[in-house]
Amino acid sequence: MxxxxxxxxxxxxxxxxxxxxxxxxxxxxxxxxxxxxxxxxxxxxxxxxxxxxxxxxxxxxxxxxxxxxxxAQPAMRDVREMFQVMSILEGTCARECAKKMNEKSLKKLEQLFQKLEKHFQDKNHEKYMAVNHSYHTLVQELAGNKILSEVINGLRQKILLYRYRQIYEPNRLDSSMQEHRDLQDAFKKKDPEAAERLMKEHLMRQCEVLESADPETLASSRPKRSRTRDSG
Missing domain, CATH: 1.10.10.10 (Winged helix-like DNA-binding domain superfamily/Winged helix DNA-binding domain)
Structure with a gap:
């Protein structure tokens, strides 16, 4: 071999x-x-x-x-620190992406955003998160910073499990979609400051959802579906 x-x-x-x-x-x-x-x-x-x-x-x-x-069984403190760092990194990407936004780039983002909306309406958590991953990756690419991308890629796999985990918490799918609507609006307006702030808030909100989750549920990486229709 x-x-x-x-x-x-x-x-x-x-x-x-x-x-x-x-x-x-x-x-x-x-x-x-x-x-x-x-x-x-x-x-x-x-x-x-x-x-x-x-x-x-x-x-x-x-x-x-x-x-x-x-x-691995990371402590919640470690998970929070990962989200804090990732929020800064992805916030920087969002700012640079908004600065460099053009019609072609916005069209690419809009295509993914519309898929995100569709999967949200269908309450399909798996497909929603797959497109969400593509959306964040595209923002990273459009930022055009090679070194920043390398640093993010090194942290992405560590945090990805928790990003999937939090989307199944009650009402999280709804709030996540609204956060992406606000973010997409900032990109349309080519507003770097708003894009950076919204991306940071989006990442830290995920962390807050995890912190407020039932400890036993958090200890398992298996998603827990809520009994309510608008879970996520």
């Missing part, structure tokens, strides 16, 4: 494990046992271990001597 093949395979394995964590198949504190996971994925231990090292660098798992890999 060539080095390139091992690397690409380990990336794919890491992607699948991230999904398992996000969907609650693997929960915080769970031990990741190599042999059954290798068997389930049809891979050898070499690319799996490479994937685990990658996930460890992202903060999603912990590698403990004599115990192996377990799904």
């Amino acid at each position: 060539t080095a390139i093949h091992v690397e690409s395979l380990s990336q794919e394995i890491a992607k699948r494990i991230r999904e398992m964590i996000r969907k609650g198949v693997l929960r915080k504190g769970d031990r990741i046992v190599e042999k059954p996971l290798c068997h389930a994925m049809g891979v050898s231990r070499t690319p799996l271990r490479e994937a685990l090292r990658l996930l460890c660098s992202e903060g999603l798992i912990e590698l403990i001597p004599n115990k192996g890999a377990i799904v």
Whole structure:
């Protein structure tokens, strides 16, 4: 097996494990046992271990001597600090994006925004979050700062799990959509200050929702659907 093949395979394995964590198949504190996971994925231990090292660098798992890999259990303080940093970084992206906004860029954002509205109306949390991820990534790209993008990408995987988690809290889907409407309006008006402020508030609101969530629910990465129609 060539080095390139091992690397690409380990990336794919890491992607699948991230999904398992996000969907609650693997929960915080769970031990990741190599042999059954290798068997389930049809891979050898070499690319799996490479994937685990990658996930460890992202903060999603912990590698403990004599115990192996377990799904990370960050304290809420650590989660809040991640959101604080990300709010500053994405706020800067939003400001730069608004500064450089043109008709072509606005059209790209508007296309994603309309998809976001559709999935909101359908109450489809999964598709909403997938488009939400694309929207934030596009804002990052339109900001045009390579170094800023590299820093954000390093933190994005660490925080992504929690962004998915918070959208299932009661009424969060509604408030998230309104936050994106306000943000899109700031981009249309080419208002850098408003775009930066709104993006920061959007990120920190996600953190506040997580902090107010039931501790037992937060301890699990499995989304909890509310019984009310407007949950999210």
